[in-house]
Amino acid sequence: MPKTEFPPAIRSRPVYGVLEPRGGKSHLLIADGAGAAAILDLAATAPAEIWARAHIIYIPGASGDTYTAQLKALKPAQFYAGPSYAAASQRIGDAFAKAHMGLQVCLSGTESLMGQAMYAATSAGIPHTAIQTEHRGSTARRMQCVHCKGITENVTTDPFECSHCGLNLFVRDHYSRRLAAFQAVCVDAEEPGNVPEKVELFR
Numbered sequence: 128m129p130k131t132e133f134p135p136a137i138r139s140r141p142v143y144g145v146l147e148p149r150g151g152k153s154h155l156l157i158a159d160g161a162g163a164a165a166i167l168d169l170a171a172t173a174p175a176e177i178w179a180r181a182h183i184i185y186i187p188g189a190s191g192d193t194y195t196a197q198l199k200a201l202k203p204a205q206f207y208a209g210p211s212y213a214a215a216s217q218r219i220g221d222a223f224a225k226a227h228m229g230l231q232v233c234l235s236g237t238e239s240l241m242g243q244a245m246y247a248a249t250s251a252g253i254p255h256t257a258i259q260t261e262h263r264g265s266t267a268r269r270m271q272c273v274h275c276k277g278i279t280e281n282v283t284t285d286p287f288e289c290s291h292c293g294l295n296l297f298v299r300d301h302y303s304r305r306l307a308a309f310q311a312v313c314v315d316a317e318e319p320g321n322v323p324e325k326v327e328l329f330r
Contacts (some may be wrong), residue, residue, distance in 0.1 A: 131262045136326055139302045141238065143262040148173040151257075152180065152229030156182055156203075157244045159186035159212070162266035163194030164238025169233065170201055178203050182222060186240065190264075212243055219244060223251035235261045239280060240270040242307030249304075266329040271308040272296055278308055284325040286314045295322045 133140075146169040154167050154177055156215035163185060170178075181203040188193060192315040197205055209215040232248055234241040241260050248258055277291025287299035289311070303310060315321050 131189045131264075132267060133262075133266075140300045141242065141260075141302060141304075143241070143313075146197070146233050146259050146261045147233050148177070148236060149259070149278075151177075151231035152227060154181040154231045154233065155184070155226070156181060156235075157219060157240070158234070159236035159240040160190045161189040161194075162234075162240065162261070163190065163198055164188075164233035165261040165263050166233065167194070167197055170233075180204055180274040183207070183283075184209070184219060184222070186210070186212060186215060186236075210263050212240055216243075216247075220251075221245055223248055225255060226251065226253065230257060230278045232258045233261075234258065237265050237267070238262065239267075239307065241303070241308055242269065246304060246307050268298065268329055269308045270296065270311045271297065271303065271306055273310055278306070279311075283327055283329045285328050286323060286325060287311070298328065 142262045146165050148169065157236055177180055178201045181202045182205040183198055184207045185198055186209060195208055197239055207215065207218055230253065234244050234269045245258065270279045270282045271293060272289040272292060274294055275289065275292035279287065279290040282298065287298065289296050295314045297309055297314040301310040314323065
């Protein structure tokens with residue numbers, strides 16, 4: 128699956144690159160869905176010995192078993208496949224808490240996965256220079272309602288309905304790194320009931 132090209136946006140919006148081989152004492156690779164393809168592309172050019180000190184945490188999602196066997200075939204020192212980021216969060220937190228100097232971190236897949244893992248990494252003291260990101264797969268967004276503070280995952284339309292308070296919300300590019308979520312505001316606050324027709328912007 129090719130790398131997603133995002134249109135120009137405001138400065139708070141994250142910018143993603145392409146995973147590339149880097150030397151390090153160990154590697155932690157966290158991916159979801161098609162993000163596994165970025166790891167496999169990395170493996171095509173990375174020295175084979177890095178996998179003996181690598182930990183792969185993978186959340187297949189809608190990709191099912193498409194990539195799992197290929198990731199296991201890299202023979203990483205540790206491999207985990209889980210049903211959701213929430214299910215993997217304890218393992219991710221432990222991996223960062225036990226990290227030693229020289230760890231290289233690779234995040235790939237959806238913005239929701241990368242944003243949450245990025246926050247976990249930086250909160251644990253991992254420097255930005257040791258973290259690489261590559262977007263693959265769905266462009267659906269993780270949105271926070273600024274009114275009730277609830278998080279709605281996998282938003283594909285603009286406007287959308289808050290899954291917590293039910294307000295009709297406008298999708299914005301304003302991004303909170305702390306919450307790993309884009310910010311959304313009520314679209315009909317000044318004229319209740321005047322809600323634009325939903326348009327699918329993300330898939």
